[in-house]
Amino acid sequence: MTTTQGTLPDGRPAGAGRVPAKQPLATRIAARTGGGALRIFLILVALFWLMPTIGLLLSSLRSPQQIAESGWWEVFAKPAQITFDNYSSLLGNEKVMGSLLTTAAITVPATVLVVVIGSLAGYAFAWLDFPGRDGWFMAVVGLLVVPVQVALIPVAKLFGAVGLFETTAGVILFHTAFGLPFAVFLLRNFFAEIPRELLEAARLDGAGELRLFTRVVMPLGGPAIASLGIFQFLWVWNDMLVALIFADSGNPPVTVALQQEVRQFGNNIDVLAPGAFVSMVVPLIVFFAFQRQFVSGVMAGAVK
Numbered sequence: 001m002t003t004t005q006g007t008l009p010d011g012r013p014a015g016a017g018r019v020p021a022k023q024p025l026a027t028r029i030a031a032r033t034g035g036g037a038l039r040i041f042l043i044l045v046a047l048f049w050l051m052p053t054i055g056l057l058l059s060s061l062r063s064p065q066q067i068a069e070s071g072w073w074e075v076f077a078k079p080a081q082i083t084f085d086n087y088s089s090l091l092g093n094e095k096v097m098g099s100l101l102t103t104a105a106i107t108v109p110a111t112v113l114v115v116v117i118g119s120l121a122g123y124a125f126a127w128l129d130f131p132g133r134d135g136w137f138m139a140v141v142g143l144l145v146v147p148v149q150v151a152l153i154p155v156a157k158l159f160g161a162v163g164l165f166e167t168t169a170g171v172i173l174f175h176t177a178f179g180l181p182f183a184v185f186l187l188r189n190f191f192a193e194i195p196r197e198l199l200e201a202a203r204l205d206g207a208g209e210l211r212l213f214t215r216v217v218m219p220l221g222g223p224a225i226a227s228l229g230i231f232q233f234l235w236v237w238n239d240m241l242v243a244l245i246f247a248d249s250g251n252p253p254v255t256v257a258l259q260q261e262v263r264q265f266g267n268n269i270d271v272l273a274p275g276a277f278v279s280m281v282v283p284l285i286v287f288f289a290f291q292r293q294f295v296s297g298v299m300a301g302a303v304k
Helices: 025-033 036-060 064-069 085-091 094-127 133-145 148-162 168-191 196-204 209-220 222-238 241-246 254-264 269-289 291-303
Strands: none
Touching: 036 269, 064 269, 085 094, 085 269, 094 133, 094 168, 094 209, 094 222, 094 254, 094 269, 133 168, 148 168, 148 241, 168 222, 168 241, 196 209, 209 222, 222 269, 241 254, 254 269
16 A cells, blocks of 8 residues: 555554654743743833832822821822922922032043043953063953952042042042953953954054054944943942042032931931932933943853
């Protein structure tokens, strides 16, 4: 008896009687949870992570009496409690509003300096030959383990001797100095993975080191540079220890200004709540605005 290709003698399709191979347990769990259940779980995790920010936002939209009497979740039952009077009080507080400008004046230069100097140094350590290159790089890596607290007193004495203590420039220099070791380490390792053939081809076309750095290395290192910029921005903006010691006490950053409001006016919640929310929401805006570049840089670093 002849059979057609792909069928059994009794007419059933070939393979109809086979038992499917048993999939591994991990594969089956991933397949079952890869749909709606996993999405719901991730949404719950995101809401839990954002809950302090949401609570602070709703608290900043309530009157001081309502904040003292009940929790922020009462807003969902009584939406009429929402008011923007607290933000009017914040706008009228010259110290807190000035502190936001001071924080921006510290954070932006400290981030730009770290990114620019770190990129140049990372390229030099990755592709330029100079005496003691490996030794200098190991010294930079060793600075990663130096705690900020160890340097506070020596740097304070140094800044006092040169006139930088309690100045915005001193805070910028401190953050730049302590951000550079990580920046150099990160970017050097990333730049070192760029194919040598690509750089050699650019050199054969007559590109100098500066042109090679700006036209080839910088575009390829964009994800890593963006990740570094986000890390540095968040660290400097949220810093309180360095600002508390080195910043001008008459014109402090927002973290110190809010702390002083707590110390001097313990019940000044109509300024503290909106001020704390504004100081928190700026880093969130920066992170979400550049999250794609941040994830690309982290994934690229993991693969490399």
